[in-house]
Amino acid sequence: MITGGQSYVSAPPAFSADGRFLLVCSGRSVSVFSTSTGMLVSELEGHEGDVTAVVVVPPQSSAAAAAKLATHCWTAGLDGFLIYWDFATAELVRKVKVDAPVHSMVIPNISKKLKLTEVYAPFAFVSVEALSNKAIQDKAKGKPVAKKKELWGQLRIYDLWKGCQVGSELAQTRKPEKIVVSCSGEFLGIANKRHLYIWSIPTKDFNHDNIRKIKLGHTKKLSTLAFHPSERIVAGGDATGRILIWRGFGKAKFSGTHGAKSQVDEERDGVRGKDDAGTCTTWHWHSSGVNFLKFSSDGAYLLSGGMEGVIVVWQLDTGKRRYKPRLGSPLLFFVDSPDSSISCVSCTNNQVHLLNMPNMEVLKTVAGIKLPIASADLSRRDVCGFDSTNGLVAIPTQDYCIQFYNLFENTEVSEVQVCERNFQPVDDITLYISLVSLSIGGNLMCTVEVKLPEEELGGLVTLKFWNQGSRAGQFHLSTVIYEPHSDAGISAVAFHPGKNMAVSSSFGGNFKVWVQSLSLQSSDGKSQSGWRCQSVGSYKKKPMTAAAFSGDGSVLAVAAESVITLWDPDNNALVGVIAEALSPITKLSFAGDSAYLMSLSQSSKPQVAVWNVSNLSMEWSYTLFAEAACCSSSKSEFAVLSLLSCPEGGAPAEQDGIILIFDAENSKPVSSWSVKKAKGGSIAFLKDGPSFDASTDGTRGGEASLLVYVNGSHEYVIFDPLKNEEPQISKSTRKNIQADEPAPIGYASIYGELPKLELKKEVSDIPFIPSDRPWETIFTGSSHALPPLTKLCSVFLASLLEKRPVTDE
DSSP: OEEEOOOSOSSOOEEOTTSSEEEEEETTEEEEEETTTOOEEEEEEOOSSOEEEEEEOOOOSSHHHHHHTTTEEEEEETTSEEEEEETTTTEEEEEEEOSSOEEEEEOOOOEEEETTEEEEOOEEEEEEEEEOHHHHHHHHTTOOOOHHHHEEEEEEEEETTTTEEOSSOSEEESSOOOOEEOTTSSEEEEEETTEEEEEEOOOSSOOGGGOEEEEEEOSSOEEEEEEOSSSSEEEEEETTSEEEEEESTTTTTTTOOGGGGGGGGSOOTTOOTTOSOSEEEEEEOOSSOEEEEEEOTTSSEEEEEETTOOEEEEETTTOOEEEEOOOSSOEEEEEEOTTSSEEEEEETTTEEEEEETTTTEEEEEEEOOOOOOOOSOTTOOOOOEEETTTTEEEEEOTTSEEEEEETTTTEEEEEEEOSOOOOOTTSOOOEEEEEEEEOTTSSEEEEEEEEOOBTTBOOEEEEEEEEEOSSTTOEEEEEEEESEEEEOOEEEEEEOSSSSEEEEEETTSOEEEEEEEEEEOTTTOOEEEEEEEEEEEOSTTOOEEEEEEOTTSSOEEEEETTEEEEEETTTTEEEEEEOOOSSOOOEEEEOTTSSEEEEEEOSSSOEEEEEETTTTEEEEEEOOOEEEEEEOSSSSEEEEEEESSOTTSSOOOSSOEEEEEEETTEEEEEEEEEESOOTTOEEEEEEOOHHHHHHSOSOSOTTOEEEEEEOTTSOEEEEOTTOOSOOOOEEOOOSOOOOOOOOOOTHHHHHOOOOOOOSSOOOOOOOOOOOSSGGGTTTOSOGGGOOOHHHHHHHHHHHHSOOOOOOOO
């Protein structure tokens, strides 16, 4: 099996101590990228659950210890383990068991006295998901536990040397909260509802009993916080876009002197009640919730980001601001490297941008598969398109693009801009891509975009045809057709398997057959292709809900609601009608080159049926709540992705879907596979890729097909659907993992590389050429390269003699 499509933005990434590597949480592993090239260097695999935190070991005061631990990190996951890694060699060093899913982790730079010597002591502060004491008692007594109400978040401390918990919980919250630690490790805090909870950590000779806590309040729900690198200043962002700056926090309680409490009664601008802070200032620019806050390394600026996709840089003393706009997607996390020369920002479109500081120029981008977007048409399924020949998936994005993603290499290939329109993340959805269809060879693409009407006016449906460029995944626009079916929506688009022909079916009651033709442009003399409508068909004015070509392209099947009609696509002649299905058909597909046609109905009366086109009858059917289905292009097999429970039913199980493999001639499934996150998923048959060929034993047939399953979160798995045994699940077998270049050191790390000089440089002898004024050039050049003295004297004396022209008498 090959897996991929993991999210790169589920948790904050981390830089290595020297800034050469970026460690990114990606599903159940950690991907290590080079900051200079943006390429994948290695992967850390060892967790059985999603990785939620990665922390690079803090730099040590001792040079020997710093060099030894420069490539070590800790990771935490939902499997309840903390793992210690040497990420330079991708070696798992140690595991610490927590016995609860870990959602966040920080490791302050703490020291502890050992034989009168201060030594580095790794203590992890983790936010875990655990049952409350009442829920534990109810569970022990056999009483039912209401998980939604009784799941609590706990803040715990773990001694990573001893592998055990230290003391009792620091706090209990309604749900696990993200922990933020200051640069010095002296303070850590969480945002919980309308309060910031801040703890003072004794970094010297650490003792759990000496930890102290304060609480700062607000009128709105707080979403994030950040600590100043050198002063007692903390910033908090709320759900309405406001940013609060508390200065001088913890002077009363953290100082250890009770006399300081008298300052509470003094006038403190903006501080609520008895909060332990000097002043509180409020800034407001964001129109919605603040997702991250980060102070600059010198503490002069505060950076913020949220739904607008804009990094706002605030001057801390004056409140003035400047912006880094047009990052294309809402922002989630901001992390800077230890030397602050490079930073990264994580976006909701599964991209991590590496920024050159302080001008915030985008240097490299780590791009994963685009995550699902909220579509305005919730009834649409199978929006993704598949290029089975090249192993690509085409995914509509929120910014009106089509992302082509290589499923075998787990990398982005390209992005095609479908609609030239500025995208604003905070705006309402007014335009979306409703359909993407690719030809079998992947050289043609068709997209359908829908502009929603405003106050019942201005709606528009656009059909666009695209031709492939110089390589797979590159397309250029060929033809644009506005309102191809008047004002009706398009239900399906399918390409002919053997020639440049396509069909589009419409809810308005007709379908159109399109053909590609060549037209000579007189302006530049170049031959360009264009698409035109060849014929129009309908059946009793019923909505046309699905369409498909047969394997050889001789038959066109179009679903008129629950009736399947068969047409000759070249002559636009109706050749047959098949009996009705139980409910309107949403998908049609021929099983390879056979005479069997698979239909899928996804209404309240679901049905998966197989029809024999030769005798116009139904072979067999099942009542299944199917989410997607696909047919092999070379064999009579097809696959159905079915939900285990009714969509209107209760909570889905962990394995909430099943993939059934059928041979069209037999109603008994050939094989079945249980899958997760089936809601919103897609399936498709692919041809064998190079990475899968390397892992097979040569027993597969030449025309064997693989099946790809893309779940509702766009994670995917590629497998052989006909193998009965459960193979080892592994990450994408990418062979193009590149080794990182050695980092510059010393002078080169600060000022860059010096130009290389040739130590031996050949110098040619200066030639002796008589001249009218040779004294102007005799002594030019380097002294060591002058001609011999004997030559110089004769030349110099000769130059003084007066030369007269010779005339014939």
